[in-house]
Amino acid sequence: xxxxxxxxxxxxxxxxxxRGTLRALDRVSFDIAxxxxxxxVGESGAGKSLTGAAIIGLLEPPGRIAGGEIWLRGERIDNLxxxxxxxxRGRRIGMVFQDPLTSLNPLYTVAEQxxxxxxxxxxxxxxxxxxxxxxxxxxxxIPAAARRIDDYPHHFSGGMRQRVVIALAxxxxxxxxxxxxxxxxxxxxxxxxIIDVLKEICAERxxxxxxxxxxxxxxxxxxxxxxxxxxxxxxxxGPVRDVIQAAEHPYTAGLMGSIPxxxxxxxxxxxxxxxxxxxxxIPQGCAFNPRCPKVFERCYRDxxxxxxxxxxxxxxxxxxxAQEKEVSHG
Amino acid sequence: xxxxxxxxxxxxxxVMLTVAxxxxxxxxxxxxxxxxxxxxxxxLAERAEMRAALGLDDPFLVxxxxxxxxxxxxxxxxxxxxQQPVMELILSRLPATLELALVSGIMAFVFGVGFGVYTALxxxxxxxxxxxxxxxxxxxxxxFLIGVLLIWVxxxxxxxxxxxGRGDTVYVGDWWRTGLLTESGRASLILPAITLGLYQMTLxxxxxxxxxxxxLRTDYIKFARARGLSNRAVNFGHALKxxxxxxxxxxxxxxxxxxxxxxxxxxxxxxxxxGALFINSVRFVDVPVMAAYLMLIALVFVVINLIVDLLxxxxxxxxxxxxxxxxx
Numbered sequence: 001x002x003x004x005x006x007x008x009x010x011x012x013x014x015x016x017x018x019r020g021t022l023r024a025l026d027r028v029s030f031d032i033a034x035x036x037x038x039x040x041v042g043e044s045g046a047g048k049s050l051t052g053a054a055i056i057g058l059l060e061p062p063g064r065i066a067g068g069e070i071w072l073r074g075e076r077i078d079n080l081x082x083x084x085x086x087x088x089r090g091r092r093i094g095m096v097f098q099d100p101l102t103s104l105n106p107l108y109t110v111a112e113q114x115x116x117x118x119x120x121x122x123x124x125x126x127x128x129x130x131x132x133x134x135x136x137x138x139x140x141x142i143p144a145a146a147r148r149i150d151d152y153p154h155h156f157s158g159g160m161r162q163r164v165v166i167a168l169a170x171x172x173x174x175x176x177x178x179x180x181x182x183x184x185x186x187x188x189x190x191x192x193x194i195i196d197v198l199k200e201i202c203a204e205r206x207x208x209x210x211x212x213x214x215x216x217x218x219x220x221x222x223x224x225x226x227x228x229x230x231x232x233x234x235x236x237x238g239p240v241r242d243v244i245q246a247a248e249h250p251y252t253a254g255l256m257g258s259i260p261x262x263x264x265x266x267x268x269x270x271x272x273x274x275x276x277x278x279x280x281x282i283p284q285g286c287a288f289n290p291r292c293p294k295v296f297e298r299c300y301r302d303x304x305x306x307x308x309x310x311x312x313x314x315x316x317x318x319x320x321x322a323q324e325k326e327v328s329h330g
Numbered sequence: 331x332x333x334x335x336x337x338x339x340x341x342x343x344x345v346m347l348t349v350a351x352x353x354x355x356x357x358x359x360x361x362x363x364x365x366x367x368x369x370x371x372x373x374l375a376e377r378a379e380m381r382a383a384l385g386l387d388d389p390f391l392v393x394x395x396x397x398x399x400x401x402x403x404x405x406x407x408x409x410x411x412x413q414q415p416v417m418e419l420i421l422s423r424l425p426a427t428l429e430l431a432l433v434s435g436i437m438a439f440v441f442g443v444g445f446g447v448y449t450a451l452x453x454x455x456x457x458x459x460x461x462x463x464x465x466x467x468x469x470x471x472x473x474f475l476i477g478v479l480l481i482w483v484x485x486x487x488x489x490x491x492x493x494x495g496r497g498d499t500v501y502v503g504d505w506w507r508t509g510l511l512t513e514s515g516r517a518s519l520i521l522p523a524i525t526l527g528l529y530q531m532t533l534x535x536x537x538x539x540x541x542x543x544x545x546l547r548t549d550y551i552k553f554a555r556a557r558g559l560s561n562r563a564v565n566f567g568h569a570l571k572x573x574x575x576x577x578x579x580x581x582x583x584x585x586x587x588x589x590x591x592x593x594x595x596x597x598x599x600x601x602x603x604x605g606a607l608f609i610n611s612v613r614f615v616d617v618p619v620m621a622a623y624l625m626l627i628a629l630v631f632v633v634i635n636l637i638v639d640l641l642x643x644x645x646x647x648x649x650x651x652x653x654x655x656x657x658x
Contacts, residue, residue: 090558102549
């Protein structure tokens with residue numbers, strides 16, 4: 001397998017607070033290959049968005065990367081000086097946010113925002129940048145792009161605005177696009193369109209995607225691989241079909257069991273008892289141990305590491321430790 | 331757009347009529363003007379004659395109508411005290427006040443926005459903390475005290491700047507006497523302008539800071555950063571512009587109060603403006619001057635409000651559409 005585009009190794013994100021340091025991400029490791037779509041799922045507060053923010057270097061203070069490394073095509077980016085990191089943002093890593101209604105500056109036209117972004121990263125004249133902007137809008141499916149480009153964000157509907165946001169995120173041809181719940185704020189009817197546009201345009205430009213969502217349906221249809229986060233720790237990562245159909249981590253299994261399917265005839269959906277622990281109350285050992293149906297003595301004592309399984313799957317659960325070797329990190 | 335301006339103009343007329351009523355009521359309730367105009371030997375008959383000559387025994391509505399009709403043409407009568415047309419008096423004093431108000435308004439806006447942005451971006455820095463602390467003094471010290479302190483430091487102790495008056499003035503046009511073109515005029519302007527503008531500056535600064543912090547937390551600023559725009563473009567292009575919408579309102583209204591509250595500063599610095607004229611008029615119950623001053627200040631506020639509303643249009647595109655849609 002070729003070298004991955006993005007490689008996250010043992011990423012630790014901490015928030016110093018008055019009552020001690022909270023560890024919001026604990027030794028999270030994963031790769032994204034060239035052109036791959038990696039889905040990132042988990043409950044609210046599991047650390048999905050935080051992972052995205054850490055990669056693009058926009059953690060909100062006082063949050064900070066306390067350990068680990070982030071590599072983008074062989075170059076370490078988690079410790080770049082501010083100005084260099086700024087040039088990575090937009091140019092090499094694009095980001096799409098959740099709410100298109102608030103992602104665009106209301107006081108500037110779409111053209112102004114696009115052209116500003118393009119010219120920040122590319123050596124183009126105003127005219128060339130504008131032509132490029134129109135092309136982008138056209139590509140993301142804005143009808144009559146050449147005319148509508150001079151409209152203000154409030155002239156567009158939510159779905160159209162998210163298309164504009166995608167155009168902005170892709171304006172400078174980034175190699176990686178981090179989409180943080182890109183459809184959560186949209187009507188169900190336009191969600192699929194937006195996902196399609198995002199997927200198509202990234203595929204056509206060879207950009208990899210990190211798709212953060214809690215919608216397993218979107219993941220199942222879009223992602224190549226999926227990573228499951230629980231309480232700031234990676235529970236399981238693997239090809240999307242395998243993980244959905246044969247989850248290995250008890251948490252993932254519970255998560256999949258709680259999703260209704262059309263063919264299912266069960267009376268009740270399974271649910272995982274309890275709720276995810278708060279960051280200041282993560283139990284010793286495995287974070288999932290109070291809720292795990294298969295918990296045993298070791299889970300209360302040691303924190304499991306990612307264990308490699310067949311077909312490029314990894315799971316952090318002691319159930320699979322038997323004689324497997326641990327994945328080496330770094 | 332035109333409909334909006336017309337509507338605002340109509341509202342302005344109503345405001346001005348209301349103020350006119352209050353101003354006119356002054357004539358009836360603030361002492362008897364005849365008493366302050368005549369000596370002790372004047373007979374009752376002479377007083378009645380005078381009252382009739384000045385139209386003071388007409389019915390209320392007639393008097394009010396006459397007042398408005400004359401006010402519209404700029405005729406506010408003759409000052410009881412100085413025996414000159416009120417309009418002439420005010421116009422001769424107005425440039426001094428306007429220059430003072432404008433200079434201190436600009437100072438307040440420029441430094442207010444500058445410090446506000448700085449303290450918002452460098453939150454927690456020692457300079458920001460110093461500015462914020464000093465600004466508390468600006469907010470809490472009364473204007474006259476600031477004026478007196480400034481006089482003491484810069485005029486009495488250091489002797490850098492004059493402590494009173496306007497310095498030398500020259501005429502620009504027929505009636506505009508300006509102090510801005512002479513050195514002593516400019517020197518004389520500094521202390522009063524600081525005194526008058528300090529409070530407004532701290533107010534604008536604190537407002538800009540609060541708004542800026544708010545805007546910096548919004549999604550579109552995060553998205554702008556995620557697109558790799560430079561700090562400069564994000565902070566000044568995107569954040570500051572969004573900050574300015576509420577700041578314009580406050581600044582506009584503050585400009586009105588700068589003109590209105592120049593009374594105190596003008597008194598402290600013996601500045602020959604309309605504020606000082608007003609204070610003297612109050613002392614001598616010179617009602618025509620007081621009434622005219624009241625109308626003038628109301629007019630200033632109304633005009634500034636109108637300008638502020640129009641500025642909204644320039645800054646915020648959402649308003650343009652909403653109004654257009656509302657009309658269709």
